[in-house]
Amino acid sequence: MNAVSKRPFTVFVEGNIGSGKTTFLEHFCQFEDITLLTEPVEEWRNLNGWNLLDLMYKDPTKWAMAFQSYVSLTMLDMHCKLTPTPVKLMERSLYSARYCFVEQMMRNGTLHPAQFAVLDEWFRFIHHNIPIAADLIVYLKATPAVAYERIKKRARSEEQCVPLSYLESLHKLHEDWLVHRTLGECPAPVLVLDADLDLSQITEEYKKSEHQILRHAVDVVMR
């Protein structure tokens, strides 16, 4: 009788550009009972030699559709990845793809309504036909000004042209989706963390999520 493998406790780590998701995920590297799936930015920067991220930021109206189509494919790949561990932490999801980034690009006219309709249809089809598990959403809530400063400091070349106004509208979409619940569907309970805290204080903030996450990682003795 082969053991029926329970699906892993799945966490989406959501937040604006520069909200500190990578730093948050690195905090959980220490636990071997957790599989970390970080955002496949390197795949977006090199698809058969094409840097779709750069193309999108350089000419959004021309490349947003191709970029968001590919982002959705890579996110679906992450959702479908089988993990050997009882806990799976994903950076972002098909939900933030649809309700934050695609929504933002439709509202600011970067995506033509017909292009938006195609991306929305893909999202609906996947959402209704492929089980995309979520047990908890950790929302790293950062004020746009703090996120903006971090982006400048991180200096990812493609992002240097991202204006504060873009972060402000993305922030509002995250708030509507995860806090006010006025946009789209929220697939799991949301734990909001204060992502404005700087590195020294933020580890304390992370510990708030440790309990909710690690209690599903069988071999970790709680501190």
Ligand SMILES: Cc1cc2cn([C@H]3C[C@H](O)[C@@H](CO)O3)c(=O)nc2[nH]1
């Ligand atoms: C799901 C999803 C993630 C994601 C990231 N991005 C951008 C924001 C950042 O500049 C970079 C890495 O997150 O990619 C985007 O435009 N659309 C996205 N959709």
